[in-house]
Amino acid sequence: MTAQQLDSNGRLRHLLTLEGMPRPVLEDLLEKAQACHDSAIGRAQDGRQALAGTAVCTLFFEPSTRTRSSFTLAAQRLGADVMSFDASTSSAKKGETDTDTLRNLEAMGVRGFVIRHPDDGAVARLAGVVQPGTCLLNAGDGRSGHPTQGLLDMLTIRQAKGADFSALKVMIVGDVKHSRVARTDLHALRALGAGEIRVCGPANLLPGADDPVLAGCTVGDDFDAMLDGVDVLMMLRLQHERMSEGLVPSLEAYHARWGLTAERLRRAASGAIVMHPGPINRGVEVTDEVADGSQSWILRQVANGVAVRMAALQALLG
Amino acid sequence: MTAQQLDSNGRLRHLLTLEGMPRPVLEDLLEKAQACHDSAIGRAQDGRQALAGTAVCTLFFEPSTRTRSSFTLAAQRLGADVMSFDASTSSAKKGETDTDTLRNLEAMGVRGFVIRHPDDGAVARLAGVVQPGTCLLNAGDGRSGHPTQGLLDMLTIRQAKGADFSALKVMIVGDVKHSRVARTDLHALRALGAGEIRVCGPANLLPGADDPVLAGCTVGDDFDAMLDGVDVLMMLRLQHERMSEGLVPSLEAYHARWGLTAERLRRAASGAIVMHPGPINRGVEVTDEVADGSQSWILRQVANGVAVRMAALQALLG
Amino acid sequence: MTAQQLDSNGRLRHLLTLEGMPRPVLEDLLEKAQACHDSAIGRAQDGRQALAGTAVCTLFFEPSTRTRSSFTLAAQRLGADVMSFDASTSSAKKGETDTDTLRNLEAMGVRGFVIRHPDDGAVARLAGVVQPGTCLLNAGDGRSGHPTQGLLDMLTIRQAKGADFSALKVMIVGDVKHSRVARTDLHALRALGAGEIRVCGPANLLPGADDPVLAGCTVGDDFDAMLDGVDVLMMLRLQHERMSEGLVPSLEAYHARWGLTAERLRRAASGAIVMHPGPINRGVEVTDEVADGSQSWILRQVANGVAVRMAALQALLG
Structure with missing residues (x-):
């Protein structure tokens, strides 16, 4: 598993790949997801404060409306401020690197990035340039990752x-x-x-x-x-x-x-x-x-x- | 009027068409709208909790920025989580049927759909496939409906x-x-x-x-x-x-x-x-x-x- | 400085240009911005109620994803309802004037407009047509303004x-x-x-x-x-x-x-x-x-x- 994914205490820091993810980490995520499923879908206010005031950005270097929608709804249910940045039609055309696009949005105060990218391993690469406290979620990169x-x-x-x-x-x-x-x-x-x-x-x-x-x-x-x-x-x-x-x-x-x-x-x-x-x-x-x-x-x-x-x-x- | 529009108690279940809508139902909607007009436009917090935690999606199979904006503002004023899904540039291109696109978003937890569609009667047709508790609002379909x-x-x-x-x-x-x-x-x-x-x-x-x-x-x-x-x-x-x-x-x-x-x-x-x-x-x-x-x-x-x-x-x- | 920018009490009414802005007004804005910087970036709930219930629209007559994102995050942090209206791909194509697009969105209840426009002085011109209580922020117009x-x-x-x-x-x-x-x-x-x-x-x-x-x-x-x-x-x-x-x-x-x-x-x-x-x-x-x-x-x-x-x-x- 990509080294950046867990911090030194074994706590999940980014979600980059399931390859090599320890079984207890994976099962813990599944149990938390089951709890979200049981309590939150369809209910109104459960957990709305969990991410209140946290800015989450869906940063897509290739289009995927469906995955973006699912992440958007998930973030909204947690009370986050959600912004969408379509990098396939903006920054890239201006010759900006994906790293600079990411670091700019991070500087604006975004703490969670949901990233879709055409290149294998791109999200792990981008995880190497962000500040502590900024978290990346791989929403699909290249042929390998879609955790x-x-x-x-x-x-x-x-x-x-x-x-x-x-x-x-x-x-x-x-x-x-x-x-x-x-x-x-x-x-x-x-x-x-x-x-x-x-x-x-x-x-x-x-x-x-x-x-x-x-x-x-x-x-x-x-x-x-x-x-x-x-x-x-x-x-x-x-x-x-x-x-x-x-x-x-x-x-x-x-x-x-x-x-x-x-x-x-x-x-x-x-x-x-x-x-x-x-x-x-x-x-x-x-x-x-x-x-x-x-x-x-x-x-x-x-x-x-x-x-x-x-x-x-x-x-x-x- | 399309049968699905009212439930067996005469309560509005979807908003599909004004054709054949009973005058009392229509007048009741107008009176409620007048009340929204009088209290909510321009005021800050009135009714912000009415739809708090409810996910509303504008699902447009043909573009219409203006109608979408009006619905978005209305849903925001009621405190809903609003998401926009532009089906004219995404799912359709991937060969997905409009029914599947709708049912997918419904499965994600969206309860209210604001639908614009090029085909006559499309929103009434789509109303036939959703679960109880999911509501469709026709934002214009074909040549006939724009309630x-x-x-x-x-x-x-x-x-x-x-x-x-x-x-x-x-x-x-x-x-x-x-x-x-x-x-x-x-x-x-x-x-x-x-x-x-x-x-x-x-x-x-x-x-x-x-x-x-x-x-x-x-x-x-x-x-x-x-x-x-x-x-x-x-x-x-x-x-x-x-x-x-x-x-x-x-x-x-x-x-x-x-x-x-x-x-x-x-x-x-x-x-x-x-x-x-x-x-x-x-x-x-x-x-x-x-x-x-x-x-x-x-x-x-x-x-x-x-x-x-x-x-x-x-x-x-x- | 454009006359509409300050009201008769010297209070900022729109933000159109820095040309001719009195030094005290400019310095006051900078001090308020420093306070926002110190307190709000990265913190969760500070000031979230400042613009709660206020509708803000980014109204862009030419594209600029980055400036739009920055304004969107700023408005979200203040608790505003934020809507985006891309006029370069919608109204203009339908032959609507920029004035009519603006006045329509204003009639929908939007009180703050963040406007990007290709023409010099366009935002000051548009400031001439809105109602008292509606505020325009120039997010770049022509070659001159980007306050x-x-x-x-x-x-x-x-x-x-x-x-x-x-x-x-x-x-x-x-x-x-x-x-x-x-x-x-x-x-x-x-x-x-x-x-x-x-x-x-x-x-x-x-x-x-x-x-x-x-x-x-x-x-x-x-x-x-x-x-x-x-x-x-x-x-x-x-x-x-x-x-x-x-x-x-x-x-x-x-x-x-x-x-x-x-x-x-x-x-x-x-x-x-x-x-x-x-x-x-x-x-x-x-x-x-x-x-x-x-x-x-x-x-x-x-x-x-x-x-x-x-x-x-x-x-x-x-």
Whole structure:
């Protein structure tokens, strides 16, 4: 784990990655998130004073309306002053470095930064330049880091299947190679001791066999053959650019082999849950029947996203 | 009226359309809006706790800065957490359906949605998919619905002319065919028993004679001939695309026949008021003299917009 | 000074320009800003009630994310409801005049407007159309006005060098001709009695010798020759369009003659401070070593920007 993430007392200082995060730190965050989920969502005034007077800025070097909205709602629920700074359309064009943009906003009094960045490891790099007391939350950088997505996925699995993951069979399906969601979930699942992790997708959209992110996983491209006994199905979004890049012949062809249908879902373990980070391409990764069916936990993931982000903001800034 | 709009106790559940809204419901909203107008605009802390801790999202599938600003100010005055989601530049591009975008934000904890959408009836359709406790306010969809505009126009007429509309002569002037403002006002005026409704504009910008929205109206294209005795002049904005579509030869030609000048205004009833939904094309629909004159209620319409939106938000979410 | 800026009791009514602002008014603002700086930055709840319930709108007719962010944070710290209205992408396209956009937002209940505009004197012009009780703050208009930038620069100099400017040698370096920062600083420095003001830059980027803004200044293009004894170095941003306009041959050529290096800085007075309005072009106006060195007050300028804007908002609206 990036050294800056914990201070010398083992206290979380930034939230940069789940890679190498000690299991107790991860589980503590999940328990705090569950408490936020139980008390705050839908209630009015709980915890509104937690971050009153604290300025939080969503600083996005690439666009992501959905993640920004979730963090914004989480920060508002804690009573923070929330500001949004779209660096993809402003500073960068003026030739300002990302470091200078960050340090300027920090000088204005912002204490919590929610950062989305196109480059791998960018948020950890930026964590190296801020003052003590300024906290960074990685809202997705490059192909690797998206810790709050990993946390919300783990929280969802805990709610469905309990806190002991040792007997669970989890399968991640799709474009694992380009997915920061998948990489983050793989780190988290291993940290929490998931019983078995299967990774399935088109061969050209899977990481190389020597990629350490796949350590201990069962890997293959035959979705039908790998479904047996699976308790948790994590379907990944297929980015449309995979078609223009020639990596996937068509949405139909992808769906035929890796789309989750009701018929396929029946071949997983009884009570299997279906997850997806959104936005869904309906009829591609999952059918409508599956997305809207009783085994879908997709909207609960979204609700858990706010809870996890509240917990993280409070752990860092509270 | 759309069935979802009222619950089984006759209580307003969503604000979707004024078409078919029972007169007592409409008048109750207007009275609440008048109270918001009288107490809240310009005062500091009145009602700041009404929606404290409630998350309201302006969810716009087509842009409209002005309506969004008015709703935002209204929600802020009630103490709500306000978030803006511009769906025209985000989710839609990623292939997400409007239903999924809405349900995702709902899962994040948003309880009130202010929705602008290009399609007729879209907000009523979306109202069919949300959970109990989630409220939708139509901020304009397609050509038909714009209930808060109708309400603010009716509130303005009440303030100028009193609550009894039975002796009033009201004229709507301009591109009625493409105007959701006009259609909404026509529903509201009829519901409130307006004495006489005249509809005037270029023949090719008027609805067909068989369109039920014109039921009971006097319709014509001769503005000068129709001015006599009119108490309320509702001038519609001329969208610039009507010229490029060839429906109007030029701004000058339009102004010559349907532009409201001081000279024309003198031929209406004494004390007639002038209204316009904005933004004004000065020198086209109205001259500067009229827009800024003592008979103009245009800025009062804008102020009433905030009052009406406060009343609607509070009626639905309070 | 623009007549509207002070009311008949000498109280600040709008903040339009520093040109001609009486020294006591200017110094009073600086002292209030210092108090905001000392108490509010980084603290949670101080002054949160000062503007509670007051609606403040950043109304930008040209984009400026950084200035908007600083004002937004300042207004949030005072407890105001803050709304952002980007007029460069909305009303203007619909053919609405800036006056109508402003008056509409005013009618919605906004009492404080932070306005950025491309035209010289636009904010003073707009101040002529609002109601008593509505306050305008110029966040930059045309080439001349940017009063909060001038105030934050003066506050920074006071913090570094004390309130008595009479013995100070200040040099402004760069594209003075096109810079509203420079013009504003020149007005402020003269009002506060700066001992000596030097203006240095490429001859084609300096105002004409007869421009009154240079009254009393030592003007030249030889940076090296003018450095001796300088206490305050105010480096201006070089806009990239100066290259495409052919006014500057290249960034390298500019840096060679007017870039501040550590070696050049050593030739200024001992303890000289370096300022820059941002965003910095690193390696052009200043080297990394200077920008990040112990004599750089650049980030303190940014922090002072929030303090100055808090003081101004409170002076006008409190």
